[in-house]
Amino acid sequence: MNNSNQAIDRESLVLRVVWMLVFFFVWQLAELVLLGIVVVQLILKLSKGHPSSDLMAFGDSVSQYIAQIGRFGTFNTEQKPWPLADWPKPRPAEVEMVDLAKKFH
DSSP, X not given: OOHHHHHHHHHHHHHHHHHHHHHHHHHHHHHHHHXXXXXXXXXXXXXXXXXXXXXXXXXXXXXXXXXXXXXXHTTSOSOOOTTSSOOOOOOOOOOOOOOHHHHTO
């Protein structure tokens, strides 16, 4: 490899390290947001008997976002997470619904 290619690779790696540091701090904030969602969902489940579907969707998006940061930081992808890419879309919940008819028979 010639010197110009090595210099470009080194600059690219330095820029990636900067992004990794930025996303490290974003990861810390996202973990706190996710913890808040977990606590609120627990309180809602205990008080109302069911969690918020809006918070379920947002929590899934935050979880996917944290995973995207992890994938970028571990060199599994070159795609940078939000705000440099789209925010992850929530997936359908995998909550088992209890059939009340079966429960009382």
